[in-house]
Amino acid sequence: MKRKQWLSAILAATLVISSAVCANNVVQANSLSELxxxxxxLDQKRQGIESDINKKESELKENEKNQAEAxxxxxxxxxxxxxxxQKIREKREQIEKTRAEIEKLNKEIExxxxxxxxxxxxxxxxxxxxxxxxGSVNYLDVIFGSKSFGxxxxxxxAVSTLMSxxxxxxxxxxxxxxxxxxxxxxxxxxxxxxxxxxxxLETEMATLKKQEDEKNxxxxxxxxxxxxxxxxxxxxxxxxxxxxAQAAANKKAIELEKxxxxxxxxxxEEERRKKSTNSSSNSVSNSGGSSSAPPVSSGNFTRxxxxxxxxxxxxRWGDFHHGVDIAKSGSVPVVSAGDGVVIRSYYSNSYGNTIxxxxxxxxxVFTTVYAHLSSRQVSSGQTVSKGQQIGYMGNTGxxxxxxxxxxVHKGDWNGSKSNSVNPSSYVPL
Numbered sequence: 355m356k357r358k359q360w361l362s363a364i365l366a367a368t369l370v371i372s373s374a375v376c377a378n379n380v381v382q383a384n385s386l387s388e389l390x391x392x393x394x395x396l397d398q399k400r401q402g403i404e405s406d407i408n409k410k411e412s413e414l415k416e417n418e419k420n421q422a423e424a425x426x427x428x429x430x431x432x433x434x435x436x437x438x439x440q441k442i443r444e445k446r447e448q449i450e451k452t453r454a455e456i457e458k459l460n461k462e463i464e465x466x467x468x469x470x471x472x473x474x475x476x477x478x479x480x481x482x483x484x485x486x487x488x489g490s491v492n493y494l495d496v497i498f499g500s501k502s503f504g505x506x507x508x509x510x511x512a513v514s515t516l517m518s519x520x521x522x523x524x525x526x527x528x529x530x531x532x533x534x535x536x537x538x539x540x541x542x543x544x545x546x547x548x549x550x551x552x553x554x555l556e557t558e559m560a561t562l563k564k565q566e567d568e569k570n571x572x573x574x575x576x577x578x579x580x581x582x583x584x585x586x587x588x589x590x591x592x593x594x595x596x597x598x599a600q601a602a603a604n605k606k607a608i609e610l611e612k613x614x615x616x617x618x619x620x621x622x623e624e625e626r627r628k629k630s631t632n633s634s635s636n637s638v639s640n641s642g643g644s645s646s647a648p649p650v651s652s653g654n655f656t657r658x659x660x661x662x663x664x665x666x667x668x669x670r671w672g673d674f675h676h677g678v679d680i681a682k683s684g685s686v687p688v689v690s691a692g693d694g695v696v697i698r699s700y701y702s703n704s705y706g707n708t709i710x711x712x713x714x715x716x717x718x719v720f721t722t723v724y725a726h727l728s729s730r731q732v733s734s735g736q737t738v739s740k741g742q743q744i745g746y747m748g749n750t751g752x753x754x755x756x757x758x759x760x761x762v763h764k765g766d767w768n769g770s771k772s773n774s775v776n777p778s779s780y781v782p783l
Contacts, residue, residue: 425573435562442555449548456541463534593769596698596710599734600766603695603712604719606735610695647687650741654715655691655781658724659747659758663783667776676774677723677761678783686747688758690738691722691781697767699730705759706751709744710767720780721773723761726753 648657661682665675690711697710705725709732713720728748732738749756762780765773777783 431562431566435559435566438555438559438562442552442559445548445552445555449545449552452541452545452548456538456545459534459538459541463531463538467531592702596767599698599710600712600721602735603697606695606737607712607714607719610714610737646685647689647741647743650689651782653782654713655722655762656689656741657782658691658722658760659686659688661686661747661758664757667774667778676771677725677759678777679757679759680747680783681755681757682747683756686756686758687743688724688727688745688747690732690740690742690744691760691762692720692740694722694738696732696734696736696738696744697721698734699732699736700734702751704752706753707745707748708751711738711744719765721761721763721765721767723759723763723767725759725761726750726757728756 650656661680664681665679692713694711694713702708707727709724727745730745732744762777763773
């Protein structure tokens with residue numbers, strides 16, 4: 355009777371263990387299946403990134419074409435402005451030359467006026483000397499004072515010659531003055547015309563400069579767009595490299611998961627055999643990090659570094675902080691928050707020395723990021739264990755003081771960080 359009860363107990367225990375093993379196998383199979391699904395999604399994401407990069411390259415080429423056209427137009431405007439400047443200088447020289455001619459003519463006119471005035475005084479003196487008796491009496495004295503008819507003719511001829519000569523002088527002076535005045539009017543009209551042309555040219559110059567300013571603004575816009583596109587392309591290239599590395603890390607994680615499942619099945623089968631023969635054994639091993647590294651906690655993740663939590667996850671400085679900051683002075687070790695595979699260990703312009711690690715927790719992929727490290731002690735593709743030292747806290751990249759910027763992503767990392775989660779919800783901080 356007792357033997358029968360003992361056999362029943364063994365059979366029940368065996369059934370329970372077998373059920374547990376089967377259930378565990380189902381969970382592990384689901385875990386592996388989930389990893390493979392995420393791997394396919396990652397491959398699709400990588401293809402999408404490559405497509406985006408090709409698009410950015412096409413936009414860059416189009417931008418370069420537009421920029422070349424703008425530069426050609428700007429060069430044409432520069433030549434036009436130079437030609438206009440030369441015309442303005444020539445017109446100004448003509449204006450200065452005309453003004454000098456006007457000034458010269460004005461001096462000549464003044465000199466002629468003086469000479470005319472002096473000659474007028476001389477003629478008046480002559481008339482006064484001839485007309486001391488007033489009016490035409492003097493002419494009668496000249497005529498009747500002649501001694502003979504011949505003398506009379508001579509005197510009359512002399513008076514007539516004298517008066518004609520004086521009249522000729524006056525006529526010539528008046529003609530010269532009139533001619534000079536006409537020239538002055540002509541030159542002043544020419545000057546007015548030149549000044550009008552100069553005003554027109556200066557207006558054209560202002561128009562051309564305005565166009566040049568517009569082109570300069572366009573050029574600056576194109577250059578800014580060029581820089582933005584190049585930055586976007588660089589960001590996509592970096593994301594592409596991380597995606598490639600993440601794909602490789604996920605493949606390795608799948609292989610590790612397969613190995614872990616096989617090992618778990620082997621151990622479960624071994625445990626079942628031991629239970630069935632009423633024999634069992636347990637072994638526990640513990641290992642601790644260095645005294646300066648954080649103690650390894652239970653659970654899926656452990657704290658990555660010692661120090662004060664100086665900045666949390668969420669809105670910060672008008673932006674969104676997709677991780678937490680842990681700060682401490684001195685030589686501070688940084689450890690992997692969990693078992694996983696190093697996706698990428700490299701230097702980033704923004705994050706400085708950075709490490710990305712992929713973790714698989716019951717079929718769910720997590721990605722942890724460790725940024726601003728002073729140094730890195732693991733390489734891409736390397737397998738790491740929870741609590742294993744991967745580097746030292748630092749101040750590299752866009753950092754203001756020694757600290758660890760730590761991120762957790764539920765899924766793959768991406769440039770928009772849409773998969774980021776609050777590390778405090780998964781890691782004991």
